[in-house]
Amino acid sequence: xxxxxxxxxxxxxxxxxxxxxxxxxxxxxxxxxxxxxxxxxxxxxxxxxxxxxxxxxxxxxxxxxxxxxxxxxxxxxxxxxxxxxxxxxxxxxxxxxxxxxxxxxxxxxxxxxxxxxxxxxxxxxxxxxxxxxxxxxxxxxxxxxxxxxxxxxxxxxxxxxxxxxxxxxxxxxxxxxxxxxxxxxxxxxxxxxxxxxxxxxxxxxxxxxxxxxxxxxxxxxxxxxxxxxxxxxxxxxxxxxxxxxxxxxxxxxxxxxxxxxxxxxxxxxxxxxxxxxxxxxxxxxxxxxxxxxxxxxxxxxxxxxxxxxxxxxxxxxxxxxxxxxxxxxxxxx
Amino acid sequence: xxxxxxxxxxxxxxxxxxxxxxxxxxxxxxxxxxxxxxxxxxxxxxxxxxxxxxxxxxxxxxxxxxxxxxxxxxxxxxxxxxxxxxxxxxxxxxxxxxxxxxxxxxxxxxxxxxxxxxxxxxxxxxxxxxxxxxxxxxxxxxxxxxxxxxxxxxxxxxxxxxxxxxxxxxxxxxxxxxxxxxxxxxxxxxxxxxxxxxxxxxxxxxxxxxxxxxxxxxxxxxxxxxxxxxxxxxxxxxxxxxxxxxxxxxxxxxxxxxxxxxxxxxxxxxxxxxxxxxxxxxxxxxxxxxxxxxxxxxxxxxxxxxxxxxxxxxxxxxxxxxxxxxxxxxxxx
Numbered sequence: 001x002x003x004x005x006x007x008x009x010x011x012x013x014x015x016x017x018x019x020x021x022x023x024x025x026x027x028x029x030x031x032x033x034x035x036x037x038x039x040x041x042x043x044x045x046x047x048x049x050x051x052x053x054x055x056x057x058x059x060x061x062x063x064x065x066x067x068x069x070x071x072x073x074x075x076x077x078x079x080x081x082x083x084x085x086x087x088x089x090x091x092x093x094x095x096x097x098x099x100x101x102x103x104x105x106x107x108x109x110x111x112x113x114x115x116x117x118x119x120x121x122x123x124x125x126x127x128x129x130x131x132x133x134x135x136x137x138x139x140x141x142x143x144x145x146x147x148x149x150x151x152x153x154x155x156x157x158x159x160x161x162x163x164x165x166x167x168x169x170x171x172x173x174x175x176x177x178x179x180x181x182x183x184x185x186x187x188x189x190x191x192x193x194x195x196x197x198x199x200x201x202x203x204x205x206x207x208x209x210x211x212x213x214x215x216x217x218x219x220x221x222x223x224x225x226x227x228x229x230x231x232x233x234x235x236x237x238x239x240x241x242x243x244x245x246x247x248x249x250x251x252x253x254x255x256x257x258x259x260x261x262x263x264x265x266x267x268x269x270x271x272x273x274x275x276x277x278x279x280x281x282x283x284x285x286x287x288x289x290x291x292x293x294x295x296x297x298x299x300x301x302x303x304x305x306x307x308x309x310x311x312x313x314x315x316x317x318x319x320x321x322x323x324x325x326x327x328x329x330x331x332x333x
Numbered sequence: 334x335x336x337x338x339x340x341x342x343x344x345x346x347x348x349x350x351x352x353x354x355x356x357x358x359x360x361x362x363x364x365x366x367x368x369x370x371x372x373x374x375x376x377x378x379x380x381x382x383x384x385x386x387x388x389x390x391x392x393x394x395x396x397x398x399x400x401x402x403x404x405x406x407x408x409x410x411x412x413x414x415x416x417x418x419x420x421x422x423x424x425x426x427x428x429x430x431x432x433x434x435x436x437x438x439x440x441x442x443x444x445x446x447x448x449x450x451x452x453x454x455x456x457x458x459x460x461x462x463x464x465x466x467x468x469x470x471x472x473x474x475x476x477x478x479x480x481x482x483x484x485x486x487x488x489x490x491x492x493x494x495x496x497x498x499x500x501x502x503x504x505x506x507x508x509x510x511x512x513x514x515x516x517x518x519x520x521x522x523x524x525x526x527x528x529x530x531x532x533x534x535x536x537x538x539x540x541x542x543x544x545x546x547x548x549x550x551x552x553x554x555x556x557x558x559x560x561x562x563x564x565x566x567x568x569x570x571x572x573x574x575x576x577x578x579x580x581x582x583x584x585x586x587x588x589x590x591x592x593x594x595x596x597x598x599x600x601x602x603x604x605x606x607x608x609x610x611x612x613x614x615x616x617x618x619x620x621x622x623x624x625x626x627x628x629x630x631x632x633x634x635x636x637x638x639x640x641x642x643x644x645x646x647x648x649x650x651x652x653x654x655x656x657x658x659x660x661x662x663x664x665x666x
Contacts, residue, residue: 221592240596259603272599
């Protein structure tokens with residue numbers, strides 16, 4: 001059985017391009033005892049995995065070439081050598097960018113199709129859980145707080161804004177275009193949105209946050225962090241989730257002016273987190289998120305690209321700020 | 334009755350000098366109803382008050398000239414128009430740099446001479462309380478943690494290191510000279526000390542913290558913060574207490590490289606605080622600190638300069654890193 005795979009062919013010197021990948025066709029692997037053969041249906045393209053392609057400042061370990069690009073996916077069990085699953089079951093697992101993969105059954109989790117399967121890679125996957133734990137456990141929102149989120153149209157950001165609204169907060173997003181600002185307000189219930197590429201960005205941000213900022217959920221670092229810091233209220237919280245502004249470069253820049261002086265004067269807490277630290281709370285979080293989806297309070301956006309062969313292009317495009325919601329590759333029906 | 338006063342004569346353009354002050358002699362004020370006339374015995378010289386002399390980045394409000402330099406002090410009641418105090422009582426109040434001052438009785442607090450009176454301006458004053466609440470409430474030390482403190486020979490730092498030892502932590506200090514490093518280890522029980530002016534500072538810091546840093550108590554910002562950040566352990570805490578490296582300049586610099594990237598990867602919490610937020614807990618903290626002094630677990634260092642007229646020189650010298658412990662001006666017996 002043929003297995004198409006997208007391999008990392010070379011590591012990017014500066015900006016990532018589609019030339020850093022190659023598509024190969026191999027033979028699908030055979031599952032051993034206790035293992036299952038999985039047919040990839042959907043798989044992810046995540047900005048965070050860009051960090052795994054450079055040698056520094058990443059929690060993902062040293063980069064390698066000639067391996068299948070790592071990703072989470074939703075798959076259908078084709079062959080099961082485990083009591084835990086039967087052929088036809090649906091699971092989430094680390095499919096990678098390929099048609100077929102073999103996994104120990106204990107590394108796969110059964111899912112049900114009572115919601116759109118793509119949500120398991122978005123709202124119910126790492127992105128959604130990151131938004132959930134970062135905002136609720138690190139940011140500690142109170143009703144009436146002003147919450148700013150950067151990369152607000154992205155996979156994590158568009159969830160943060162909606163969860164903040166569910167918690168009774170005023171929500172402002174930053175994103176890269178006026179078009180995406182409009183979508184945040186119109187479709188996702190943000191109270192205001194600001195394009196960071198606008199030359200008047202700092203003035204726009206000030207106008208959008210007349211009462212200052214209580215929680216800044218930072219997906220970007222860089223200029224947006226620098227501007228947000230000067231609008232923080234006393235006892236504000238900055239949730240440090242990611243530094244997408246610095247992923248696609250081999251030389252990340254200096255830190256924001258105002259650190260640590262403003263942190264002292266305004267008693268600001270700036271705290272980094274990784275979603276994996278909350279593993280023991282994933283199930284209860286997923287239950288709550290699924291309920292929000294079913295009730296219509298949460299409207300996760302999945303931005304689906306057809307075809308495994310289009311994954312590299314979809315990833316490069318994602319890093320340049322070209323998408324809305326969670327970017328997902330549809331590999332098979 | 335003559336009252337010598339040290340006034341702020343001009344605001345510093347760059348470095349503070351003694352020329353920014355002038356000594357004048359006026360008539361001592363008369364206390365009104367409910368007020369007391371206080372004879373200053375001891376008063377403080379605090380690095381934090383440098384920020385009040387520049388127009389930005391300060392919690393102390395806009396700077397002014399031709400006013401008495403603000404400071405806390407220990408005073409003896411000379412005349413009392415209040416039921417609360419009698420002539421001869423000892424109090425702490427905002428004496429300023431002058432011989433006599435008048436205060437509403439409710440703004441003064443009685444003290445007792447069961448410990449050296451100078452401790453009320455150091456270990457039991459704002460400096461000691463800052464060390465106490467910053468380390469314990471923000472840093473949350475656990476026995477066995479490694480605690481680094483910058484400006485470790487200073488009024489706050491030398492208390493932080495000793496309280497960390499009381500809590501069972503390994504304690505390292507940074508300071509400006511090898512001589513002060515020796516004093517920290519020999520006299521105050523620090524496990525190690527590093528001079529930040531040494532060209533091998535980063536290597537020295539690494540050698541002094543072989544197991545990384547769990548809590549960094551930052552009194553300085555600048556280069557020490559930049560170096561400490563790269564030695565922080567996962568889930569480490571950076572207590573942002575002050576930015577003495579940036580007080581004596583009109584143009585504070587940029588933030589440390591690694592913010593926010595390292596905060597994310599290592600799940601670091603970086604948190605500013607002001608001691609005034611803990612006002613309701615001052616009394617219980619003072620009781621605990623006084624017990625530590627009496628038991629000999631805590632040895633606060635008071636660095637006493639004789640004579641009100643020497644206060645400006647003592648302040649300029651303090652900002653250049655020339656002192657150990659809490660600098661106090663002895664005004665009268």
